[in-house]
Amino acid sequence: MNRTAQCLCGGLRAIVSAPPQGVTICHCRDCQRRSGVPLTCNAFFRTADVRLEGAHRVYVRDGQEGRKVRHHFCPDCGTTVFSQGEKFPGLCMVVVGAFADPDFPAPTASVFEETMHRWVLLPPGIEHYAQGRAAGALKPKPA
Numbered sequence: 001m002n003r004t005a006q007c008l009c010g011g012l013r014a015i016v017s018a019p020p021q022g023v024t025i026c027h028c029r030d031c032q033r034r035s036g037v038p039l040t041c042n043a044f045f046r047t048a049d050v051r052l053e054g055a056h057r058v059y060v061r062d063g064q065e066g067r068k069v070r071h072h073f074c075p076d077c078g079t080t081v082f083s084q085g086e087k088f089p090g091l092c093m094v095v096v097g098a099f100a101d102p103d104f105p106a107p108t109a110s111v112f113e114e115t116m117h118r119w120v121l122l123p124p125g126i127e128h129y130a131q132g133r134a135a136g137a138l139k140p141k142p143a
């Protein structure tokens, strides 16, 4: 089953060939400033299950404890579609909004709630984390 995420102009696409291995809401300040919205929703996939098409640039930022996070964005419209963090080897993230699919699986974890906007309501049953999950807490599972 293939799903396609794309940037606003359609120039950068991420084609995924397996279901997400996890979906997370993030309230960290970097996500807030990068995206312009108070929270982001990110789907984790095995890196091997995602293929990028189209021109992109990479913005590298410092994550926790000096680990790097690489955001791949469209040079024309600026939308970030795909990210990779050194924290979770073998996994990558695709922004859920870029799939524009209301039936996409719902998030199961909410991280960096210490900077969550006060008005945000979260789905029942979601896991709550004040900060990020520990390095290696997410590992690629067989598809």
Ligand SMILES: [Zn+2]
Pocket: 007, 008, 009, 010, 011, 012, 074, 075, 076, 077, 078, 079
């Ligand atoms: Zn674009």
Ligand SMILES: [Zn+2]
Pocket: 026, 027, 028, 029, 030, 031, 032, 040, 112
């Ligand atoms: Zn974040």
